Amino acid sequence: MKKNKKTIVINSIKKRYPRVVFMGTPFIAVSALKALANRGYRIVAIVCQPDRPSGRKQTITFSPVKEFALKYNLKLFQPNKISDIYNELKNIKFDVIVTCAYGQFIPDKILNMPKYGCINVHASLLPKYRGGAPVHWALINGEKETGVTLMKTIKQMDAGDCYVSYKISILDDDNLKTLFKKIEKTIYLIIYHELENILNKKLTPIKQNEEFATKALNITKEQEKLTFNMQAKNFVNWVKGLYEFPCAYVVYENGMKIKLYDVEVTDELSKLEPGTITSIRKEGIFVSTLDYNVKINEFKIEGKKRINIKDFYFGNKLFKINRKFF
DSSP states (O other): OOOOOOOOOOSOTTOOOOEEEEEEOSHHHHHHHHHHHHHTOEEEEEEOOOOEEETTTTEEEOOHHHHHHHHTTOOEEOOSSGGGGHHHHHTSOOSEEEEESOOSOOOHHHHTSSTTOEEEEESSSTTSSBSSOHHHHHHHTTOSEEEEEEEEOOSSTTOSOEEEEEEEEOOTTOOHHHHHHHHHHHHHHHHHHHHHHHHTTOSOOBOOOGGGOOBOOOOOHHHHBOOSOSOHHHHHHHHHHTTTTTOOEEEBTTSOEEEEEEEEEEEEEOOSOTTBEEEEETTEEEEOOSSEEEEEEEEEETTSOEEEHHHHGGGOOSOOTTOBBO
16 A cells, blocks of 8 residues: 655646545544545535534634635535535536545435445444444444445445445554544545545445444443443543543542543452552552453543643642542
């Protein structure tokens, strides 16, 4: 496989690749846009979700895909419902729709507009992990591999026929941040190398085996809160799967929220009730689970900055041995 190109050439007149309407919103979708641009596809319009407030101050921020469209002066739509721009799309000449983490179901009247239909980029090895959070759930469930799949888009969540998948190994030290970096690179490669083969009918779509289909629905607010009442490996996987955003947290017995960033399984058998602090050392805070103690290495106390245990240990006045997280 070729390395990711750094130079982006938008709508080169030297190449006559198909005209693309692209639909996507978050940062991983930008990798698909870059691949399309560098391969010579003519991006005639971009569709992304409307601007929404985020963060504590509820500041309106542009999505990464919108930023890309503005940077390269590309036609941009941000409809509340994709069907709202049906008439506008009818007035644009395009050959294929490419979607990547767009976030809305696309009606048949739009799917059927281009001659090549609609190709979706999905961050899992379908039929496993259909839905909006496949990367999160691959980590939470302790998978050893994931990947990226190019598939036909139909009016059913990630259930279309699949053309090709690229596999990605999940290593023991991977978390949501590192795995998303692998996903980004793989999205670029699979679009750059395989989309042309799909459009030229060199790849035959294969129906998904519904027997192996699993869901990967978006993480809820309730799922961000963890308890230690599970096996140590499962607890660590949850922390990895929610790393930084949305970020897993536990609640200390004084009601304080503690966000977790780096937690690992130890070889110490748990002898106390799950959630009990068994030891506080320079190398970590040790907490019991259903089987083995886990060691908290990096965390964030509510209202404070993120901190490593090495910087926290000597000034610790908050955590006490035999006290509990709930």
